[in-house]
Structures are given as structure tokens and as C-alpha cells.
Amino acid sequence: MLIAYFDEVKPSLPDQPYYWLGGLVIDDEIIPDIEKEINALAVKCFGANSGISKQTEFHATDIASGKKNFKKLTNPSKRFDIIKELVKIYDKPDKVYRVTVRLDVSKLYSGTNEEEMALMY
Numbered sequence: 001m002l003i004a005y006f007d008e009v010k011p012s013l014p015d016q017p018y019y020w021l022g023g024l025v026i027d028d029e030i031i032p033d034i035e036k037e038i039n040a041l042a043v044k045c046f047g048a049n050s051g052i053s054k055q056t057e058f059h060a061t062d063i064a065s066g067k068k069n070f071k072k073l074t075n076p077s078k079r080f081d082i083i084k085e086l087v088k089i090y091d092k093p094d095k096v097y098r099v100t101v102r103l104d105v106s107k108l109y110s111g112t113n114e115e116e117m118a119l120m121y
Contacts, residue, residue: 001028004099008115011105021101021118030095037089045073045082058086 006023009016026034035052042056043049046069050056055069062068063079073079090096101118108114 002026002097003028003031006099006119008118011114017104017106019101019103019105019114019118021099021121023099024090025097025099027095030092034089034092034096041082041085041089045070058082060086 002025004023004025006021008022009018009020011017011019038058039051041058042052046056057069059068060083063070063082066073066076066079070079070082073082090098101121103114103118105114108117
């Protein structure tokens with residue numbers, strides 16, 4: 001069985017004119033392994049017994065900008081290392097599939113729901 005997780009970035013004109021939908025589709029056989037790796041990274045970043053919670057979520061924008069859970073980590077190089085470790089965790093070519101949709105909302109017909117359109121793709 002495949003499990004899918006999707007997230008979106010809505011347009012923010014004028015700088016970001018696209019509706020983005022990105023996702024991971026993961027073979028359920030490896031979910032326990034991925035969870036162990038993510039938990040190990042959480043312990044490395046947030047300390048022993050931290051596990052995954054709202055206080056230890058990994059959001060790329062927060063990591064890159066040093067905000068929210070990563071505001072104490074002032075060294076950009078260290079934050080980038082965390083992103084690289086996350087990418088390695090999901091780098092399983094036969095078990096993790098990546099999905100990306102980018103819609104230029106200015107090219108959609110009036111009245112088109114970009115969220116529904118993105119999920120269609």
C-alpha cells in the first residue's frame with residue numbers, strides 16, 4: 001500500500017505567482033524505518049526523548065530561515081545540514097515517490113479552483 005502526504009504553497013502576488021502542490025508517496029513497508037530516522041534526527045536537533053511533536057516539526061522554510069523550532073540555531077550552515085539529512089531520509093528511489101505540481105494561476109480560466117485543479121494532476 002502507498003501512503004501519500006501533500007502540502008501546498010498558495011500564490012502570493014507579485015513575488016510568488018504559482019500555486020504549488022508537493023508530496024511524498026511512500027510504500028507503507030518502509031514507514032517504520034523512516035519514522036525511526038526522523039526520530040533520530042529530532043533527538044539530534046532537539047535533545048534526548050524529544051521525538052516528533054509540534055515542538056519538533058521539520059518545516060524547510062523554518063529550518064532555512066531559522067524561525068520557530070529552529071530560531072536557536074543561528075548558524076545557516078548547520079540548518080542546511082539538517083535539510084540535507086532530511087533529504088537523505090527520503091532518498092529511497094524504489095520506495096518513496098515525489099510529486100510536484102506548479103500552476104500559474106494567471107493562466108487559469110476565471111472561476112477555476114486552483115486547489116482542485118492541482119489535485120487533479
